[in-house]
Amino acid sequence: MSNIRGQGYDGASNMRGELNGLQSLIMRDNPCAYYVHCFAHQLQLTLVAVAKENKDCAKFFQNLGIVLNNIGYSCKRLEMVRDIQADKVLEALASGEIESGKGLNQELGLSRPGETRWGSHFKSIVRVMSLYGTLIRVFEIISKGAKSVDDRAKAEIGIDHLESFEFVFMLHLMKVVYGYTNSLCEALQRKDQDIVNAMTILDLTKEHLTKFRNDGWDQFLQTVSNFCAKHNIEVPNMDDFYAPPGRSRRRLVNELNLQRFRIDMFISVLDKQVHELDSRFDVRSMEMLMCMACFSPADVFASFDKDKLVRLAKFYPNEFNDTEITLLEYELDIFESDMLRDSRFHLIKSLGELSIMLVETKKHISYSRVYLLLKLVLILPVATASVERVFSSMKYVKNYLRNSMSDELLDNCLVTYIERDFFSQVSDDDVIRRFQDMNPRRMALDFS
Incomplete structure (x- = not known):
């Protein structure tokens, strides 16, 4: 331990x-x-918390799933979406409402959000907004021409969801939330993750969400109202009492529409998102990762910072006491000068390549304290999404049949699959020889 x-x-x-x-x-x-928890997974958990712990968000995504599933499961209905959307684009081009050009007016399809890929939710929301009128038209055609009562009922339910002001309101609100967090999501899932830039994007994301929460209500409500006016959806008066959909007006709740939509939905969702970002990305983990980033050899050690590396060493008092910390400060100065002068270290980009080059050049002996700190940094690889990708890969290898094999054999299967880029360079003859030398065999394997 x-x-x-x-x-x-x-x-x-x-x-x-x-x-x-x-x-x-x-x-x-x-x-x-x-x-240190995987930052990409932490961001996903913040979005999950907002989407599932807030009842309005949970209701919105359930309704969104109903709409997408009713159309997405049928190839005929998807083809109907393409045809209607193509006709609308031709009409808009003829009237001069939109312009033609390279890359413009591309064919759009419905994109259903993935359970573990929360970046896909932004894409789904944008697609639904772009195809909003088309989706309503498809449901109307299904409702009129459906042969079964079940299909007609599902189509009418889809129309009711789409034409609800609450659905349109949450559609625009979640577009804002996922839009602001999309850049952070992409930054945290890159293999060549830059921790410093990712943390900068995190701070900016929280700053813009807070600013939008405090100052963006009027503009947001105007955007939603314009969208509703374009699609003939009734916009409730914010000074009237809120009437829940599907309930009798004699049972009105004692709150105004302004209270319902601004406080209970707009501010509540944004506050929950900012709170989750603050609680999931704790200060200590962020400080450690910021210090770790100063060890990066990319761009000829452009981000090297001795003070932050000394601060990182103080997290490990068992390895670095006061005397070792003092010696490390001087050793880091000499190490930086040596790295800048030695051209062999100018092309390396990752911490793993740096550790290998230090061993190959025997410099890990000269800079033993720096090398020890580097090893401690390499012990915490969960700051990137690579570990999450390993867990995702397990579902392809650990199937029903392999679940009963020994742990050692299963580990070997996982290693060869996860590191398949490396093992693809190994020849079949080397594998056969390695297998032949493991234990005495009754007969030699054929190498032909």
Whole structure:
């Protein structure tokens, strides 16, 4: 237990809980076993919390799923969407409403959001907004020409959802939320992730969400109203009492539309999003990752910062006492000068390549303290989305049949699949020889 220097796993409360979670139990025995959760997964969890813990968001995504499923499961209905949308584009071109040109007016299809790819939700929302009138027209055709009562009922339910002001309101609001978080989502899922830039995008995302929450209501409501006017949807008067859809007006709730849409929906969703971003991306993990980024050899050590690396070393008092910290400060100065002069280190881009080059050039002996700090940095790889991709790959390898095999064989299958780019360079003859040398065989394998 005393040798553990990092831990990372799922973000469930029984794993990452501050009181009785696994990470807390381990850190009580070893305070240097820091828990760093995958930042891309943390962002997904913040979006999940907003989408599922807020009843209005949960209702919106359920209704959105009903609309997309009713059309998306039928090739005939998808073809109907394409034909109607193509006719609308031709009419708009003829009237001069839109212009033609390279890359403009491309054919759009419905994109259903993925459960684990929360960046796909933004794409789905944008597509629904672009095809909004077309979707209503398709449901109207289905409702009139459906042979079964079930299909007619589903089409009418789809029309009711689409023409609801609450649906249009949440459609625009979630477009804003996912639009502001989309850049952060892409930055955190890149393989060549730049922690410094990702954290900058995180701060800017929270800043813009807060600014939109405080100052963006009037413009947002005007945008929603214009969209409703274009599609003949009634916009409720914000000074009237709120009437829940499907309920008798004699049972009106005692709140105004302004209270309902601005406070209960607009401000509530944005506050929840900012709060989740603050709680999921804790200060200590962000500080550690910012310090780790200063070790990057990219662009000839352009982000190298001695002070931050010394601060990072202080997170590990078992390895770096006061004397070692002082020696590390001087060693980092010499290390930086050596790296800038040695042309062999000018083309490397990752921390893994840096560690390999230090060993190949025997400089890991000369800079033993720097190399130790580098190894501690490499122990925490869960800051990128690569670990999450490994878990995603397991579902392809760990199927029903392989689930009963031994752990060692299953591990070997996972390694060869995850590192398939490397193993593709290994020849079949090398694999056969390696297998032949494992144990004495009754007969030699054929190499022909």
